[in-house]
Amino acid sequence: xxxxxxxxxxxxxxxxxxxxxxxxxxxxxxxxxxxxxxxxxxxxxxxxxxxxxxxxxxxxxxxxxxxxxxxxxxxxxxxxxxxxxxxxxxxxxxxxxxxxxxxxxxxxxxxxxxxxxxxxxxxxxxxxxxxxxxxxxxxxxxxxxxxxxxxxxxxxxxxxxxxxxxxxxxxxxxxxxxxxxxxxxxxxxxxxxxxxxxxxxxxxxxxxxxxxxxxxxxxxxxxxxxxxxxxxxxxxxxxxxxxxxxxxxxxxxxxxxxxxxxxxxxxxxxxxxxxxxxxxxxxxxxxxxxxxxxxxxxxxxxxxxxxxxxxxxxxxxxxxxxxxxxxxxxxxxxxxxxxxxxxxxxxxxxxxxxxxxxxxxxxxxxxxxxxxxxxxxxxxxxxxxxxxxxxxxxxxxxxxxxxxxxxxxxxxxxxxxxxxxxxxxxxxxxxxxxxxxxxxxxxxxxxxxxxxxxxxxxxxxxxxxxxxxxxxxxxxxxxxxxxxxxxxxxxxxxxxxxxxxxxxxxxxxxxxxxxxxxxxxxxxxxxxxxxxxxxxxxxxxxxxxxxxxxxxxxxxxxxxxxxxxxxxxxxxxxxxxxxxxxxxxxxxxxxxxxxxxxxxxxxxxxxxxxxxxxxxxxxxxxxxxxxxxxxxxxxxxxxxxxxxxxxxxxxxxxxxxxxxxxxxxxxxxxxxxxxxxxxxxxxxxxxxxxxxxxxxxxxxxxxxxxxxxxxxxxxxxxxxxxxxxxxxxxxxxxxxxxxxxxxxxxxxxxxxxxxxxxxxxxxxxxxxxxxxxxxxxxxxxxxxxxxxxxxxxxxxxxxxxxxxxxxxxxxxxxxxxxxxxxxxxxxxxxxxxxxxxxxxxxxxxxxxxxxxxxxxxxxxxxxxxxxxxxxxxxxxxxxxxxxxxxxxxxxxxxxxx
Numbered sequence: 086x087x088x089x090x091x092x093x094x095x096x097x098x099x100x101x102x103x104x105x106x107x108x109x110x111x112x113x114x115x116x117x118x119x120x121x122x123x124x125x126x127x128x129x130x131x132x133x134x135x136x137x138x139x140x141x142x143x144x145x146x147x148x149x150x151x152x153x154x155x156x157x158x159x160x161x162x163x164x165x166x167x168x169x170x171x172x173x174x175x176x177x178x179x180x181x182x183x184x185x186x187x188x189x190x191x192x193x194x195x196x197x198x199x200x201x202x203x204x205x206x207x208x209x210x211x212x213x214x215x216x217x218x219x220x221x222x223x224x225x226x227x228x229x230x231x232x233x234x235x236x237x238x239x240x241x242x243x244x245x246x247x248x249x250x251x252x253x254x255x256x257x258x259x260x261x262x263x264x265x266x267x268x269x270x271x272x273x274x275x276x277x278x279x280x281x282x283x284x285x286x287x288x289x290x291x292x293x294x295x296x297x298x299x300x301x302x303x304x305x306x307x308x309x310x311x312x313x314x315x316x317x318x319x320x321x322x323x324x325x326x327x328x329x330x331x332x333x334x335x336x337x338x339x340x341x342x343x344x345x346x347x348x349x350x351x352x353x354x355x356x357x358x359x360x361x362x363x364x365x366x367x368x369x370x371x372x373x374x375x376x377x378x379x380x381x382x383x384x385x386x387x388x389x390x391x392x393x394x395x396x397x398x399x400x401x402x403x404x405x406x407x408x409x410x411x412x413x414x415x416x417x418x419x420x421x422x423x424x425x426x427x428x429x430x431x432x433x434x435x436x437x438x439x440x441x442x443x444x445x446x447x448x449x450x451x452x453x454x455x456x457x458x459x460x461x462x463x464x465x466x467x468x469x470x471x472x473x474x475x476x477x478x479x480x481x482x483x484x485x486x487x488x489x490x491x492x493x494x495x496x497x498x499x500x501x502x503x504x505x506x507x508x509x510x511x512x513x514x515x516x517x518x519x520x521x522x523x524x525x526x527x528x529x530x531x532x533x534x535x536x537x538x539x540x541x542x543x544x545x546x547x548x549x550x551x552x553x554x555x556x557x558x559x560x561x562x563x564x565x566x567x568x569x570x571x572x573x574x575x576x577x578x579x580x581x582x583x584x585x586x587x588x589x590x591x592x593x594x595x596x597x598x599x600x601x602x603x604x605x606x607x608x609x610x611x612x613x614x615x616x617x618x619x620x621x622x623x624x625x626x627x628x629x630x631x632x633x634x635x636x637x638x639x640x641x642x643x644x645x646x647x648x649x650x651x652x653x654x655x656x657x658x659x660x661x662x663x664x665x666x667x668x669x670x671x672x673x674x675x676x677x678x679x680x681x682x683x684x685x686x687x688x689x690x691x692x693x694x695x696x697x698x699x700x701x702x703x704x705x706x707x708x709x710x711x712x713x714x715x716x717x718x719x720x721x722x723x724x725x726x727x728x729x730x731x732x733x734x735x736x737x738x739x740x741x742x743x744x745x746x747x748x749x750x751x752x753x754x755x756x757x758x759x760x761x762x763x764x765x766x767x768x769x770x771x772x773x774x775x776x777x778x779x780x781x782x783x784x785x786x787x788x789x790x791x792x793x794x795x796x797x798x799x800x801x802x803x804x805x806x807x808x809x810x811x812x813x814x815x816x817x818x819x820x821x822x823x824x825x826x827x828x829x830x831x832x833x834x835x836x837x838x839x840x841x842x843x844x845x846x847x848x849x850x851x852x853x854x855x856x857x858x859x860x861x862x863x864x865x866x867x868x869x870x871x872x873x874x875x876x877x878x879x880x881x882x883x884x885x886x887x888x889x890x891x892x893x894x895x896x897x898x899x900x901x902x903x904x905x906x907x908x909x910x911x912x913x914x915x916x917x918x919x920x921x922x923x924x925x926x927x928x929x930x931x932x933x934x935x936x937x938x939x940x941x942x943x944x945x946x947x948x949x950x951x952x953x954x955x956x957x958x959x960x961x962x963x964x965x966x967x968x969x970x971x972x973x974x975x976x977x978x979x980x981x982x
Contacts, residue, residue: 103278106152109271112188114175115196122198123155123176124163124322125291125312129201130695131182132664134738136206137218139186140235141743143270144216151276153179155290163315163322165198175279178294191271193236205664209235211267213250213260218742233264243268287312307342310349310358318366321373328377336395336637337384343402346449347376350406351413354457356449378417379409386419389634390429392501397640398494401436403445407452408432411461423625427461430622433498434468434476437491439682442675465623478615480608486547486710488527489671489685493549499614500554501635505586508571509559511579516636519556524639528555530588531600532565533647534859538824539597543649544707550604550611553586557641568603569595587611648813648821648858649706653687655812656704656727663734665694674703676715683719684711694734704730728790728815769839770800776833780816784825788816791830801842804830808847813854826860837941878950881971886978888947893978895943899924903937904975907953907965911972914964933965 114120142149155176164176177184188196189206208221210232218235219225226232230249238246243264250257280290291309314321325344332339345358352372353360361369383405388394408428412418419425435441441448455463469476483492499505504513512518514525529536529551536546555563563571572595576583583590589606593599643650657668672689675682686703693699700722705711708725716723724730773795780786791814794803807814807830813821817829826832831851834843843851881889896904902924906915915923917933924933941951952975953967967975 103276105274106277107271108187108191108273108275111152111184111275112191112271115184115188115198118174118197120154120175120177121164122181123178123290123312124165124315124319125287125294125308126165126177126181127697129182129185129195129199129203129205130664130666130697131186131205132695132738132741133205133220134664134742135182136186136190136209137220137742138740139183140190140209140211140218140267140270143273144211144218144267149183150180151278152177152184153278153280153293155280155285157285163312163319165200178280178290180275187270190235191239193240211235211238211264213263214256216263231260235267238264238268239271287316306358307345310345310361311341314361314366314369318370321369324373332380332384335384337399338396339402343405344376344380346403346406347380347409348373350410350449350453351376351379354410354453356406356446356453375413375417376409379412380405382412382418383408386425386429387432388637390425390502391433391498392635392638393494393498394501394635394637395640397488398497400491400494401432401441403441403449404432404435406449407456407464410453410456414456414460424461426622426625427465430619431461431464431468433495433619433622434465437478437482437495438468438472438476439491439675439680440468440471442673442680442682444677476619478612478619480605480612482615483549483608483611485549485685486544487549487671487685489673490549491673491682493552495615496549496552496611497554497640499587499611499618501638502618503585503614505554506579506582507556507559508575508579508582508586509556509562511582513585514554514556514638516638519638524557524641525554526557526560526641527643528553528560528563529643531568531597531603534565535567535597536600537822539600541600543822544710545600546647548604550607553588554640560643567595567597587614648818649687651857652727652812652815652818653704653706656731657688659731659811660694660734663738665734666690666692666696668702668704674716674721677719681712683715684713686711702730726790726815727812727818728810731810731812765839766801766842769804769833769842772833772836772839773800773804773830776828776830780820780825780828784820784823784828786816786819786823786825786828788819790814791816804834805843805847807831808834808843808850817854821858826855826858829855831855832860837945840945878945878948881949881952881974883970883974885949885974888949889952889974889978890981891947892940892943892952893975893982896940900937900940901979903933904940904952904967905979907967908972908975908979911967911969914966917963917965920965937965 111120139149155178156173157176158173164174185196185199185201186206189199189203190209195201195203209218210221210226211218212231213233214231219232221232221234230252233246233249243261246264247257247261250260253260280293287309291312311322322341325341329339329341329344346356348369349355349358349361352364352369364372387399393399411428415424419428452464452467455467459466478495483496485492487493500514506513507519510519529546530553531546531551533546536551569592572583572588573592587607587610589603589610591606594603594606653670661667668688668690669686670688672686673682674684674686674689684703684705687706688704690702692701694702700720703716703721703723704727705713705716705723705725706727711723713723713725724733777788777791777795780788791803791807794806798806807817814830817826817831820826820828831854833839834851835848835855840848893901893904903920906920906923920933937951937953944951952971953965955963955965957963
């Protein structure tokens with residue numbers, strides 16, 4: 086709902102009473118329980134910028150919209166909050182976000198009906214000089230009397246702050262007048278329009294709510310059904326939430342709408358929620374309890390027989406209501422193991438082929454009717470007809486990519502049920518076999534770095550057939566080794582382990598230049614294994630099907646994180662701080678009509694960035710594999726750039742706050758570029774222009790967004806914006822994929838020549854990003870070799886002991902380890918690879934070059950050349966050494982510390 090709602094013409098045709106109500110009176114009514122929220126209202130979703138914007142509008146006297154209330158007997162509808170006994174109450178339909186915000190700011194606590202994050206309105210401060218609203222920041226506000234706690238102002242009044250302005254008597258009167266204006270906000274009158282009449286039911290009021298709430302997410306059919314149920318059984322929603330929490334603790338996440346579908350199937354055998362209108366409360370309570378039992382029974386079977394033991398791999402969720410109905414008709418249990426395995430066969434097949442990806446209610450009703458007529462055999466026959474008579478799994482079905490692929494759960498299933506073995510221990514991947522190593526990880530068979538270096542695309546790198554599951558310990562030990570290296574070792578130690586993971590046995594296919602052939606061969610093996618298992622389910626006998634139940638395993642995140650994963654992770658974390666909801670990751674989006682897969686989104690916000698506000702939002706970083714046109718037709722807001730999505734949210738929040746302030750504040754001011762540094766800044770700009778041109782020419786990365794920023798902001802501010810951003814830019818990610826991090830702005834920033842243009846915080850961010858992703862810095866280091874400015878600096882001498890101590894105290898732990906190797910072996914020459922091996926630098930020679938960048942700057946800051954020597958012999962790879970004289974200086978510096 087917007088902060089400035091206006092009522093449509095149709096609303097004038099409703100029996101509405103219009104009056105004015107003071108904010109202070111409304112807040113008092115909330116306190117005594119006469120203004121409440123209907124249970125069907127969504128929770129509080131505003132962010133801090135929206136709170137700032139509302140308070141700014143009220144302070145300036147701008148209109149902020151009216152309120153829509155439903156005057157009714159609270160006993161006839163389920164409400165949130167504490168009621169004031171029997172009688173007429175006012176239920177807030179439109180204006181919840183605004184009134185909740187004002188209650189929280191004025192009272193200093195959330196109202197009784199609150200559901201959400203109260204930090205969104207806690208700690209608001211007002212600056213009496215600039216007349217701006219911001220949330221408390223200790224470093225900025227602790228010693229500044231101009232910042233006034235808004236909640237304290239409402240509670241104590243303006244006079245309480247008079248003494249705070251004693252040092253500025255000429256402005257005290259102005260400040261008090263401004264505080265009084267803000268304090269008087271509680272006297273503001275809101276238009277209150279009330280829906281009245283004894284004929285108004287939950288159905289009609291929800292319809293009005295949906296029409297008024299045109300800018301947000303409308304209540305679903307499930308929301309309406311729950312609202313009706315809660316009118317007669319107020320505890321219904323809580324009973325469902327309690328059960329959802331139990332399942333969540335077991336590793337599965339479901340929704341209220343989903344659980345209601347299961348209960349509706351059991352209670353009515355119908356897919357439409359309106360069928361519940363004919364069910365008594367007592368009958369529904371019984372059906373709900375039965376559906377809890379049926380879902381629990383099937384979850385146990387799916388985990389124990391199929392190994393699908395956590396949320397990420399639980400496919401075909403909307404097949405569960407069909408199974409609930411099946412179990413209900415068979416007395417709450419499977420008839421025997423044969424019946425169970427047939428149900429599992431149908432369930433897996435329905436999930437793999439997207440049976441419920443389209444028009445859910447229509448398909449569900451078809452299957453419910455089949456259950457009533459023909460049971461599980463009818464369901465299998467109907468599914469086969471729907472698929473054109475063919476339910477066979479073929480190799481091309483494993484051509485998907487990422488964990489969002491429909492066949493990703495099948496890969497995990499095969500790993501669990503077919504006895505796949507760990508390549509590092511030879512043990513079968515079963516909890517009872519692995520013991521303390523019972524945590525699995527997704528393993529890229531061909532390492533990501535190896536494939537990107539060979540020129541493969543992100544989709545090819547993350548091909549499903551390049552995934553397998555190993556113990557976390559084995560995954561770490563294999564690291565980035567090539568398959569032709571570790572496959573032979575695994576097969577030698579543990580014969581048959583490769584075959585158990587459906588690895589092609591031809592060593593020729595283990596080479597990176599045969600990667601696509603490897604994928605094709607492994608897909609064939611996976612398809613054969615999948616078809617074999619599904620056939621065994623369908624043709625099982627009662628005795629053969631009593632297989633031992635699988636014990637759940639945990640699957641931990643990958644340790645080898647690529648730039649795109651880190652970019653999305655950091656982006657989502659920043660969006661969360663900005664008030665956005667948690668998205669679904671690697672989420673399949675299907676066409677609601679045909680069930681066709683439209684995209685596998687890196688992140689999906691199905692109810693908008695803020696629940697109930699705006700359209701569903703999709704982040705799709707591989708637009709070539711998505712149907713963007715159809716997604717737009719269906720009302721999705723699609724972003725194909727992380728930069729664009731973050732910029733959109735920043736701008737949206739700035740508009741909501743009513744300010745033009747930057748969305749990201751500097752923790753540390755950048756160095757001021759004076760006249761003396763002007764030439765250096767010009768050179769930096771020229772280098773950046775050259776860098777972007779090289780990116781386009783050498784790496785086929787046009788960096789359109791950076792060019793646009795450069796035109797609008799100039800080179801220095803562009804670089805600073807990139808470094809202040811919470812996630813790496815799209816350009817950085819693209820260049821990493823192409824193995825050209827030397828062409829990133831971050832690589833230019835760490836050039837010692839330009840160090841004085843940036844703050845320590847900015848330089849640290851640039852270096853951290855590069856080192857995090859294994860920057861191979863030899864070439865970049867060569868381009869950053871001391872120029873004439875560094876060449877003019879003197880060498881180290883025996884008189885420089887104090888300077889050496891100053892440099893040593895600034896070194897990081899990793900830099901000290903590198904120094905220790907060089908100064909403890911004075912005169913000895915080391916390659917970057919040798920140093921990396923000695924100090925344990927995972928990113929190799931590039932990591933060594935990166936770690937020595939800061940020490941070089943420290944040496945320059947004390948007026949000396951770098952403490953080490955480096956040169957390039959014929960092989961073109963950098964060599965390092967430290968002279969005995971300099972080594973002695975730093976040995977003494979180390980001893981002194």
